[in-house]
Amino acid sequence: MSVKERLKTFIRYRGVGERQFCRTIGVSESFVSAMRISLQPDKIASIIHQYPELNINWLLTGEGSMIQKSHARLKEAKTTIHVLNDLIDSREERIHILEEENTALKREIDSLHKKTHL
Known part of the structure; x- marks a missing residue:
């Protein structure tokens, strides 16, 4: 599973749409669908700030559980x-x-x- 797929999994888990998620972290509404391989550090910081329960290690590597x-x-x-x-x-x-x-x-x-x- 890719970072993009794990991010989509988390978004579904949270019950918010991709557009709402993108607005929450301060990126364009097409950010998730336009993702290629990974996330830039500033985007990771924004995600951590808005969704502190998300295990960033899981998001980036797939290791561990999705929720801390x-x-x-x-x-x-x-x-x-x-x-x-x-x-x-x-x-x-x-x-x-x-x-x-x-x-x-x-x-x-x-x-x-x-x-x-x-």
Whole structure:
């Protein structure tokens, strides 16, 4: 697989089109399709800056994994935190609903007590 093919693989992985990728790194929209053999150092620097999770060694040589392990773990951690935050929010919402129901039941009990003691 060539550098160009690996770059296209990464772009598909990220779910952005080639044009969007090119705009993001500050090159012409035809940059990827016009690539020949490799990348110039300034283009590599721009890609690293915009897509720090990309393993540049993989991009240039095909060795290792496409995504740097530290970034993959960070992404997993962020997903886990997001799920936990959703669970906390859901739990807090349920607590709030239960507190409101409890207050309403107390009012109803008080009302019943007043009616039976008249």
